[in-house]
Amino acid sequence: MAFKQHLEAVCSQVEGSVACSIMGFNGLPVDSHRVQEPGMDLDGLWVEYSSLFSQIQRAAETMQGGQVKEVAIHTERLTTVARLINPEYFLVLALSPDGNVGKGRFALRIIAPQVAPELS
Amino acid sequence: MAFKQHLEAVCSQVEGSVACSIMGFNGLPVDSHRVQEPGMDLDGLWVEYSSLFSQIQRAAETMQGGQVKEVAIHTERLTTVARLINPEYFLVLALSPDGNVGKGRFALRIIAPQVAPELS
Numbered sequence: 001m002a003f004k005q006h007l008e009a010v011c012s013q014v015e016g017s018v019a020c021s022i023m024g025f026n027g028l029p030v031d032s033h034r035v036q037e038p039g040m041d042l043d044g045l046w047v048e049y050s051s052l053f054s055q056i057q058r059a060a061e062t063m064q065g066g067q068v069k070e071v072a073i074h075t076e077r078l079t080t081v082a083r084l085i086n087p088e089y090f091l092v093l094a095l096s097p098d099g100n101v102g103k104g105r106f107a108l109r110i111i112a113p114q115v116a117p118e119l120s
Numbered sequence: 121m122a123f124k125q126h127l128e129a130v131c132s133q134v135e136g137s138v139a140c141s142i143m144g145f146n147g148l149p150v151d152s153h154r155v156q157e158p159g160m161d162l163d164g165l166w167v168e169y170s171s172l173f174s175q176i177q178r179a180a181e182t183m184q185g186g187q188v189k190e191v192a193i194h195t196e197r198l199t200t201v202a203r204l205i206n207p208e209y210f211l212v213l214a215l216s217p218d219g220n221v222g223k224g225r226f227a228l229r230i231i232a233p234q235v236a237p238e239l240s
Contacts, residue, residue, distance in 0.1 A: 039184070040183055040184035040185055041183040041184060042183075044182070044183045045179065045180065045183040045185055048179035048182070048183065049176075049179065052172060052175055052176055052179065055172055055175070056169075056172055056193055059165065059168035059169065059172065060165065060193070060195045062164070062168070063160055063161040063162075063164045063165040063168065064159070064160035064161060064197070065160055065165055065195040065196070065197050065198050066195045066196030066197040066198075067195060067196050068193060068194070068195050069194045069195060069196065070192075070193075070194040071191070071192070071193050071194070072190075072191070072192040073176055073180070073188060073190075073191050074188070074189045074190040074191070075180045075185040075186045075187060075188050075189065076185070076186030076187050076189065077184070077185050077186040078185050078186075102222070
């Protein structure tokens, strides 16, 4: 299955989805699917978050917390769930603040191992 | 109600709680309650996370995402939910990886406005 189809499947399953992407920790998107106009600089936000995800990873490892599997950030205008695929890539799903975060987390947990073999 | 009682109330309500604290964005804890031995440097982790929370806040504001209300970080050994109280302080709850994150998020959302008047 192409990356796009995985990303479309997540957005169609999860109520309140705005966009879903596969991102590299270098800040470059591999593929994206957008279903709503976010009304903000989503691409810029994800580049910032990819750098922060790396910093969170380093902090957790230093303090013996183990590998970071997921980071969820809730702002006034957007909820973002990022899930590790492998040390180079992660999935990120943006939701409206009233979106179904639980279902979003579940959908990313399911597709991460499905896209991983294509990204290694 | 003293801070400690609020923190104890959160830990007693939420299955899998390890510890709950009120932290300043300067990295200094205001008060803490611990119910389990985390097996890692939790104080160090929270100092790191307080700096990261500030960076996430700046990134979200720059990209018009609005104020950051909550950040949840899931690592292999610990889940951490941090909730903004005001621009200077936040609540943080550490849970075992199988802890009840949904109830933890709910408990922090309820007590944040209760402790806020005592921290302004």
